[in-house]
Amino acid sequence: NRKKKREGPPLPPGPPPTPFVGNVSGIDVSAPWLSYAKWGATYGGIIYSRFFSQDIIIINSEKIAKTLMENRSHIYSDRPVIATTEPLGLGFNSVLFRYGAKWRQHRRIFHQAVRPDAVVAYRPLQMQKGHQLLLDLLASPEEHVQHLVMHSGAIIMSAVYNYDTLPNNDPFMTVIEKATKIIVDELRPEVAAILSAFPILLSFPSWFPGMSINGRTADSKKYTKAWVESPFQYTQETIAAGTATPSMVSDALSKIEGKDDETEMTKAIKEVAATAFLAGAETTQSTLRVFILAMILYPEVQERAQALIDAVVGTDRLPNFDDRESLPYIDAILRETMRWNPVFPLGLPHAATEDDIYEGYYIPKGATIIPNAWAMAHDETKYPNSFEFIPERFIAADGNLTEDQATFTFGFGRRICVGRYFADGSLWSAMALMLATFKFSKAKDANGNDVDFDVKWSTGVAIHPLPFPCSITPRSRGMNAEKLQQLIRASH
Ligand code: HEM
Numbered sequence: 001n002r003k004k005k006r007e008g009p010p011l012p013p014g015p016p017p018t019p020f021v022g023n024v025s026g027i028d029v030s031a032p033w034l035s036y037a038k039w040g041a042t043y044g045g046i047i048y049s050r051f052f053s054q055d056i057i058i059i060n061s062e063k064i065a066k067t068l069m070e071n072r073s074h075i076y077s078d079r080p081v082i083a084t085t086e087p088l089g090l091g092f093n094s095v096l097f098r099y100g101a102k103w104r105q106h107r108r109i110f111h112q113a114v115r116p117d118a119v120v121a122y123r124p125l126q127m128q129k130g131h132q133l134l135l136d137l138l139a140s141p142e143e144h145v146q147h148l149v150m151h152s153g154a155i156i157m158s159a160v161y162n163y164d165t166l167p168n169n170d171p172f173m174t175v176i177e178k179a180t181k182i183i184v185d186e187l188r189p190e191v192a193a194i195l196s197a198f199p200i201l202l203s204f205p206s207w208f209p210g211m212s213i214n215g216r217t218a219d220s221k222k223y224t225k226a227w228v229e230s231p232f233q234y235t236q237e238t239i240a241a242g243t244a245t246p247s248m249v250s251d252a253l254s255k256i257e258g259k260d261d262e263t264e265m266t267k268a269i270k271e272v273a274a275t276a277f278l279a280g281a282e283t284t285q286s287t288l289r290v291f292i293l294a295m296i297l298y299p300e301v302q303e304r305a306q307a308l309i310d311a312v313v314g315t316d317r318l319p320n321f322d323d324r325e326s327l328p329y330i331d332a333i334l335r336e337t338m339r340w341n342p343v344f345p346l347g348l349p350h351a352a353t354e355d356d357i358y359e360g361y362y363i364p365k366g367a368t369i370i371p372n373a374w375a376m377a378h379d380e381t382k383y384p385n386s387f388e389f390i391p392e393r394f395i396a397a398d399g400n401l402t403e404d405q406a407t408f409t410f411g412f413g414r415r416i417c418v419g420r421y422f423a424d425g426s427l428w429s430a431m432a433l434m435l436a437t438f439k440f441s442k443a444k445d446a447n448g449n450d451v452d453f454d455v456k457w458s459t460g461v462a463i464h465p466l467p468f469p470c471s472i473t474p475r476s477r478g479m480n481a482e483k484l485q486q487l488i489r490a491s492h
Pocket residue numbers: 094095096097107110114275276277279280281283284287343344347348349350409410411412413414415416417418419420422423
């Protein structure tokens with residue numbers, strides 16, 4: 001026990017470790033953020049815990065997270081080494097890079113493509129894919145989950161590679177979906193912590209309890225390779241043929257042409273492009289699934305938003321980005337969706353590169369730092385009735401949006417989500433368009449009564465609500481594909 005061996009400032013408080021395994025046995029592995037939040041009630045905003053030999057600092061308080069990961073970001077911007085990264089074929093993924101030159105290079109390429117003034121260029125495509133989402137929802141509302149998956153994926157593929165995904169069985173989307181499924185299942189921090197401590201477990205057969213990962217590494221590697229190489233090749237081919245139109249990849253490649261480091265940079269651009277899909281597609285569609293859930297459970301919120309859209313936009317066209325300033329309530333819904341159920345309940349782990357002291361507590365070099373976004377979202381002093389979906393909490397007395405953008409849902413400091421401005425456009429356009437066009441409500445049984453349901457969640461690093469019964473019907477009577485197409489044309 002390092003508490004006994006060490007002299008000097010104490011570690012932050014935390015639950016007493018059980019021998020050998022640290023605290024790993026004391027957490028609910030399907031929703032560890034709940035256990036950590038519960039520990040917070042006893043131990044406070046910053047907690048020390050241990051998984052096997054790994055020091056873990058859990059931060060339940062947004063203020064402490066900002067003090068450490070933002071004000072002292074020179075120390076807190078590393079990532080823990082996650083043993084599953086290489087076995088899953090995720091070496092390309094800049095999200096998990098250690099803090100250093102290669103991460104900086106990737107982050108710079110990302111920033112060029114999706115910084116606030118660059119993301120404006122993607123708005124037409126975000127609207128266009130949003131319109132397609134409406135057509136898909138009208139045609140088969142019961143398949144709304146699949147439509148959201150396709151929508152988020154199509155936006156990224158188009159922005160990154162200028163590739164138009166096929167509505168069904170798209171070859172690139174198929175491999176990416178397969179790889180993502182394995183990765184999201186397998187990259188839970190506590191699983192990764194165990195595997196980091198005992199990499200030998202990776203060679204255990206897949207029937208060994210908890211070791212489903214072993215049967216999946218070969219597949220994951222195969223899929224991730226195709227994911228990194230194939231769409232990039234597509235863009236390169238269009239460049240060679242002179243048919244390429246602007247995209248993140250073609251723009252980035254055009255800037256490095258003929259430079260000394262062209263080969264190295266080409267590889268970096270290829271990896272950044274693949275990372276964009278990994279980081280941006282699942283997260284966007286998960287957030288939109290939370291949005292639909294909220295609209296069903298809070299019909300009064302939905303009605304208020306729709307009344308506002310009708311008043312500002314009318315019913316002869318659909319909303320677009322020019323309307324955004326006049327529709328602050330839609331932004332409030334977006335923020336509340338992110339807050340109500342953060343899709344990364346534990347953010348992504350950072351790691352400390354130096355020993356540090358916080359308010360008299362010792363934070364060891366190498367410690368994994370886990371920001372508990374879920375606990376921050378449920379801080380009752382900041383968000384009263386935090387389990388309720390109340391967009392009004394983001395509207396100030398003067399009717400404008402408050403300063404609070406719930407940015408903790410995008411992480412902290414130098415590692416904060418680099419794609420957040422891009423994500424914002426994809427989410428806003430989809431939410432505004434869906435609200436303008438559809439009524440979301442509970443499904444009805446044969447007797448016309450609402451079908452109630454318990455909300456269940458997936459588990460893993462990024463979560464989403466599991467499918468629930470619902471009804472998605474056009475708001476306007478007599479709406480059909482032709483009329484919707486007309487409305488879309490009138491919106492340009
Ligand atoms: C609703 C959508 C999204 C959510 C909720 C989200 C959330 C997050 C979070 C919590 C992190 C970890 C930050 C940290 O370590 O402190 C992150 C990192 C990251 N996100 Fe996002 N993200 C979203 C969309 C996107 C999109 C669309 C892209 C790309 C176009 C993107 C690219 C990245 C990258 C590259 C990182 C790693 C940054 C680094 O390690 O330096 N994300 N995101």
